[in-house]
Amino acid sequence: MGLRTLSVNEQVALLFVIMFGVLVLAWVIWFALSLRDMGEAAQQRHGRFARDLRAVWIGAMLFWFAWMSGPVGATLLFGIVSFLALREFITLMHTRRGDHRGLLLAFFVVLPLQFVLAGGRWFDLFTVFIPVYVFLAIPVVSALAGDPGRFLERNAKIQWGIMVCVYGLSHAPALLILEFPGYAGRGAFLLFFLVIVTASAQIAQEAASRWLRTRPAARHIDRSFSARAWWLGVASAALIGGAMYWVTPFKPLQALALAALAAGAGTLGELVMRALKRDAGVASWGHASALTGAVGLLDRIAPLAFSAPIFFHLTRWYFDV
Numbered sequence: 001m002g003l004r005t006l007s008v009n010e011q012v013a014l015l016f017v018i019m020f021g022v023l024v025l026a027w028v029i030w031f032a033l034s035l036r037d038m039g040e041a042a043q044q045r046h047g048r049f050a051r052d053l054r055a056v057w058i059g060a061m062l063f064w065f066a067w068m069s070g071p072v073g074a075t076l077l078f079g080i081v082s083f084l085a086l087r088e089f090i091t092l093m094h095t096r097r098g099d100h101r102g103l104l105l106a107f108f109v110v111l112p113l114q115f116v117l118a119g120g121r122w123f124d125l126f127t128v129f130i131p132v133y134v135f136l137a138i139p140v141v142s143a144l145a146g147d148p149g150r151f152l153e154r155n156a157k158i159q160w161g162i163m164v165c166v167y168g169l170s171h172a173p174a175l176l177i178l179e180f181p182g183y184a185g186r187g188a189f190l191l192f193f194l195v196i197v198t199a200s201a202q203i204a205q206e207a208a209s210r211w212l213r214t215r216p217a218a219r220h221i222d223r224s225f226s227a228r229a230w231w232l233g234v235a236s237a238a239l240i241g242g243a244m245y246w247v248t249p250f251k252p253l254q255a256l257a258l259a260a261l262a263a264g265a266g267t268l269g270e271l272v273m274r275a276l277k278r279d280a281g282v283a284s285w286g287h288a289s290a291l292t293g294a295v296g297l298l299d300r301i302a303p304l305a306f307s308a309p310i311f312f313h314l315t316r317w318y319f320d321v
Helices: 008-036 040-092 097-119 129-144 151-176 187-211 227-243 252-279 285-292 297-319
Strands: none
Touching (some): 008 187, 040 097, 040 297, 097 129, 097 151, 129 151, 151 297, 187 252, 227 252, 252 297
16 A cells, blocks of 8 residues: 555654654664663763653654644643743843843743734734734833843843743744645645654764764854854755655755754754854753753754744745745
């Protein structure tokens, strides 16, 4: 029986079986290697890989729950994740009493309204609501609080947190309901495609940085991040995306190009979040949890928060949907 004879739900279910099967295989390989290499440096590398693999598992489970709950449930689910991510972001930043109005606006007005716009398919307003209207509203609300101390820095932090944790993540459920002509009801495949290529780039980049001698591109942020490893991660994700074109409305070269752009944005987003952690004076998320309650959610959602807007807008622009 060919794939084309299966229903949409059966095709998506098959893709989930493949995805979780690959993740189980990756876990088994990691476990075997961790038993063989017992040196301290090797254990540190294995621990880092285990953390990245755990983040991929969380993303895969999140996507599975989103698909099971349908468009409305997926929008609510990603909205909750967005709320938790924004909360974690704020716990790492230094805020003042004058920021409280802006934070209330961000959590209880901007965030739910952004996801309502996504769920309602009001994409024209959805794409400009935060970058235009919220960008202007946050400093106005802060100014009305009457606290000029470090005004620009404080508002920039709030606006940037909203852009990543709310604006970026809201594009994930938007992909589920993005409709192509002749592709109705298959939005889950687009999000699946995005999750796979983003995760593939992370894993390939981490593997390349471990096994190749590379010069760090941002030594004071992440000693394992290098241009060569990044390019190899993007190339691997592009090849995987090109091979998966059949689950999307794209042609092979279109799928390859979109996968490369989304994967590149996702891995750079992960680097940005590590820079944020360094700026906040957090050496590890375990230390951050003890101090602020942060659990590393920002690290885990960063690739998707950076890749989803790029993928969504390029798709809408190129295919005029």
